Amino acid sequence: MLKAEQTHLASPCRLCCSPCPADRQDLSHTRNKMAPPVYADLGKSARDVFGKGYHFGLLKLECKSKTSTGVEITAGGSNALESGKVAGNLETKYKVKEHGLTFTEKWNTDNTLNTEVALEDKVAKGLKLVLNTTFAPQTGKKSGVLKSTYKTDALSVNLDSTLDLGGPVVNGAGVASYKNWLVGYQMSFDTAKSKLTKNNFVVGFTNPDFILHTYANDGAEFGGSLFHKINPELEGAVDLAWAAGSNTTRFSIGCKYSLDKDAAVRAKVNNSSQIGLGYQQKVRDGITLTLSTLIDGKNFNQGGHKVGLAMELEA
Structure with a gap:
């Protein structure tokens, strides 16, 4: 009888809902901590509120597709309503995942060819190397940039250099994180x-719904931005610079409100009395239409306001 009781007591938690303390595994070491953003992405959430969904003074069309072999193709064009200038671009991207390689080629109507080769997580975990070259056939002008990015749990570092035998320009940046705080530094040195x-x-x-970003550039410009995800449908941002x-x-305030999963409205205003309004609608899968306008509040009756129309196609 005692033996039977001991047998029962040895495995009570296998019959109940709670795991036995002896069987629990500490999985905290398996949780992936996110690396801090690179310097160029600091404040991006607030910038997206002010920048995305607005195409003032433009008629824009963008088409995206992906072939059966995995080549991503993006073609687009825009027409500036005031000047009548038409600009177009074509981009192809192919990823070789087993080797960590990404090949990107771009062409635009200014007849500039851009080629980019990226190698990620192969030389070292968290290290990305990029070689970017630009060639203008009409003028014969060539340029190149070698870029590197290294990320760890608490640090993101960038180091770029132009490929110029006369004296390269070296750019460096680093962002360190501690709990919810971020500290970054950026420099550029002309050799x-x-x-x-x-x-x-x-x-x-x-943190997940609140981002504060403050900066000091060259000791001459100071500012910051604030992003707040007020609720799942509403995002707001404030930008201030001196x-x-x-x-x-300079002072701006903007917001984005999602009417539903397929429609969103945007609004922003700055201290120059410029008011931006935008409406984005997903017409159907693969088709998104965006309407936007910029109103000059100081000269409301004199006209000169800008409108924009963009259509994005994806297949």
Whole structure:
């Protein structure tokens, strides 16, 4: 009888809903901590509120497709309503996942060819190397940039250099994170002139629905942005900047509201009394239509307001 009781007591948690403490596994070491964003992506959530969904003064068309072999093709064009200038571009991208390679080729109506080769997570985990070259056949002008990005759980580092035998320009940036805080630094050094041409600092705070970004550029421009996801449908952002040289202040506030999963409205206004409005509608799978307008509040009755229309096709 005692043996039977001991047998029962040895495995009670296999018959109940709660796991036995002895059988629990500590999985905390398997949780992947996100690396901090690279310097160029700091404040991106707020910039998207002010930038995405607006095409003032343009008629724009963009088409995306993917072949059976995995080649991604993007073709687009735009017409500037005021000047009548037409611009077009074509981009192809192919990924060789087993080797961590991505090949990207771009062409635009300015007759500029751009080729990019990226290698990621093969030389070292978290390391991405990119070679970007540009060639203009009409003028014969060539340029190249070698880029590198390294990410760990608490640090993201960028180091870029132009391929110029006369004296490359070296750009570097780093962002470190501690809990919800971010600290970053960006510099640019012209080796031909032996001069530091960029000296920027940033401090930020982030959590899932609130992002604060403040910066100081070259000791002459100071500012920051605030992004808040108020609820699943509504996003808001504030942008503020002050330039010491001209003693001018820039202030903007914007928001995006999702009417449903296929439609969204956007609005923004700045201290120059410029009011931007946008409406985006997913007509059907693969077809998205965007209407936008920029209203000059100071000269409302004189006209000169801008409108924009964009259509995105994806197959």
